Amino acid sequence: HVATAFLELKKGYQEAIEDITKRMGAGMAKFICKEVETVDDYDEYCHYVAGLVGLGLSKLFHASGTEILFPDSMSNSMGLFLQKTNIIRDYLEDINEIPKSRMFWPREIWSKYVNKLEDFKYEDNSEKAVQCLNDMVTNALIHIEDCLKYMSDLRDPAIFRFCAIPQ
Numbered sequence: 001h002v003a004t005a006f007l008e009l010k011k012g013y014q015e016a017i018e019d020i021t022k023r024m025g026a027g028m029a030k031f032i033c034k035e036v037e038t039v040d041d042y043d044e045y046c047h048y049v050a051g052l053v054g055l056g057l058s059k060l061f062h063a064s065g066t067e068i069l070f071p072d073s074m075s076n077s078m079g080l081f082l083q084k085t086n087i088i089r090d091y092l093e094d095i096n097e098i099p100k101s102r103m104f105w106p107r108e109i110w111s112k113y114v115n116k117l118e119d120f121k122y123e124d125n126s127e128k129a130v131q132c133l134n135d136m137v138t139n140a141l142i143h144i145e146d147c148l149k150y151m152s153d154l155r156d157p158a159i160f161r162f163c164a165i166p167q
Contacts (some may be wrong), residue, residue: 054079077146
């Protein structure tokens with residue numbers, strides 16, 4: 001069903017989807033066994049899982065004729081901000097995942113506050129957890145200017161809602 005629907009799309013849509021899907025798959029495969037150690041790793045991971053979605057959506061919006069083609073950096077920021085917000089929000093769910101937790105918080109940030117990432121679960125570490133949370137949120141806010149500019153330049157109200165509600 002997916003292949004049939006894909007083949008019914010206009011060529012411009014197919015090209016955007018094919019390009020982003022290949023790049024996303026290759027990037028996500030890189031992080032199957034690799035931990036997120038540095039802020040650069042964090043940005044790279046978020047780029048593969050969500051920044052590329054931002055780029056792909058921007059290409060699709062443009063291919064539809066309703067929107068301008070946004071710079072890649074702005075489209076990427078839309079994805080990174082959303083992904084980083086989700087990673088921050090999902091801490092407890094991810095850390096308690098069975099059989100093994102899979103976390104994407106960069107060690108470069110959280111190790112300033114605790115020795116093990118799961119230590120933030122415990123009330124004794126609540127002050128350190130808030131400090132780390134502030135650090136993580138500050139990192140996500142690096143992308144907010146691009147996000148606001150992107151959304152302010154959208155012309156189609158339906159596309160604006162599609163982008164703004166998750167952000």
